[in-house]
Amino acid sequence: MDIVLQDGCVITGDGTTVFPRADVLVSGGEIRDVDMSSRLHRRSDGGADFIDASGCTIIPGIINAHAHGCIRGPSMPSGSAALDDSAVDYNRNRHLLQGTTTLLNVCGLAFPDEIDHEAAMAHPMDIYVSTAHTENNIQAALAVDGAGLSSRHLQATTDQLLSQGAKALGEVGGGQTLGGGAQEYRFIPDAIKRQTGITVLPAVARRLKNAILGRYLEPADGVSDEELEAELNNCGLAGMVQAEAIRAIVSNSVMPSVSTALAGFEEIARESARVGYPAVFHNAAPTARSLIDLAERYPIARIVAGHSNHPSFLAGEAVEVAGKLRDRGAVIDVSTLDCITTRWRNDVTNFDALIESGLVDTISTDFAGGHWDGILEAIHRIGRKKQLAAPAAIALATGNVARIFPQLAGDRGLIEKGKRADIVVADSANLSRVRDVFIAGRPVVLNGRIL
Structure with missing residues (x-):
């Protein structure tokens, strides 16, 4: 069945193009037309499912x-x-x-x-x-x-x-x-717990890692044992584990795989x-x-x-x-x-x-x-802070990605005739509020509910 998304603001994903009010016709899993006259339903082949997108923005998936x-x-x-x-x-x-x-x-x-x-x-x-x-x-x-x-x-x-x-x-x-985030939220805390019985939060694991290995994972950049004892005190671990022991635990967790x-x-x-x-x-x-x-x-x-x-x-x-x-x-x-x-x-x-x-x-x-x-949370923030215009921000997660990863997404990423109909309908005031999602022309989320 054809689908016509009616009267939405269409941002195509190419980085520049916006249609303030348009219809999008989806048929056979593809985008068949984008019409700024908002009368596209008159040219559909009958039996179309009409979806009101007024007050919403239509973007590529x-x-x-x-x-x-x-x-x-x-x-x-x-x-x-x-x-x-x-x-x-x-x-x-x-x-x-x-x-x-x-x-x-x-x-x-x-x-x-x-x-x-x-x-x-x-x-x-x-x-x-x-x-x-x-x-x-x-x-x-x-x-x-x-x-x-x-x-x-x-x-x-x-x-x-x-x-x-x-x-x-x-x-x-x-x-x-x-030595990145996963060391801080999983591997270093696990190693400390296993060897000392102490539970540390990821923020503490990061502080200890940076003190011992530096931001560039160069042990020579690490602090002295005396300075490390002070850091243990700052982390609420004073007297619970010695600097020498924590240095060995962190180094042995991070460094074996680095080179x-x-x-x-x-x-x-x-x-x-x-x-x-x-x-x-x-x-x-x-x-x-x-x-x-x-x-x-x-x-x-x-x-x-x-x-x-x-x-x-x-x-x-x-x-x-x-x-x-x-x-x-x-x-x-x-x-x-x-x-x-x-x-x-x-x-x-x-x-x-x-x-x-x-x-x-x-x-x-x-x-x-x-x-x-969510990526649309970031795009909403970019727009709110006026860091980029909405078309340029949306392209960072749609058209640009399709161009850079053609084997992954070369047939999608744009609201354009002939492209695969991967489409999101979102609240125009906050794009992170996703209402509808279509994949290859098939509705998979409607009114915020996975079908």
Whole structure:
């Protein structure tokens, strides 16, 4: 059946085009027409389902090219055990209700057949995997965890995964293997609890990690034992554990995988240059110099600098690194993390600095321990702060992503005749309030309810 979305404000996703009032005709899973006369229903072939979109904004479905926790195979670049089915379903539903219609799960070590292990568990959102199946990336995972990896994961190659339907390379490195957020909210607290019986919050784990290893994961940059004792006191741990012991616990949790994970950067840059697929890299203070060097040495590699607003950067540093990467042809991605409205561990300083610099190409969510904020929450904030015009902000999560990830989303990302009808209808006053979602022309969310 044809669908006509009537009398909405249409923002096409190309970065500039807005139709203040228009109809959108959907037929056969595609966008068949966009009509500013708002009389499109007169030219439909009859039997159309008319949906009033007045007071709403019609945009392309969100394409999230950096997410985790939405598949049933090995999780994260650490190859950890799969999340349980209820967690996967919850994460998927959150993304869908936030307007995401296409999602790339970049844990990197799962197979396409592990997106769903039973057909009955299929989800209306389009979900794909990436591949980081190279020697050093697999070894880095094993150095941290690897509990979800079987022999076939350990023996797989990027060519094998691409032939089976992986849509990108990466994520190369991660918070687990390169001392990022996952070390702070999972691995360091787990190690401290296991070895001392002490429970520490992620914010405390971050402070201890930075004191012991510095922002660049260089143990020589760490503080003295005396200064570390003072930091333990500041964290409320005075007398509970000695500086020498906590130094060993944190170092042994973070450092074994770091050099191997960095070696994996070059493997994936080389693969991207060879096969022509985009490659998502963990961009953070400890990896920035390596990533800039790779962008220079592999100019035809399609490097995507993931979460370039990573909290390990200072704001000015994040902008400087993004500028150097952009000059060398890399794509600059920022992630919502939990910094837009949740503010669990991260704040919005680096995100704002990069948006205002004009260097950002795409917006994703990443994972943030499962506490990520929605992409449309970020776009609403960008508009409220007048950092970008609405068409430019929406393109960061639609048309731009489709262009940069053609294997993932080349047939969608625009409200344009002939494109796949992945469409979101949202409240014009606050785009993060998603009313309706259509995927390939099929309604999957209506009036805020998953069908």
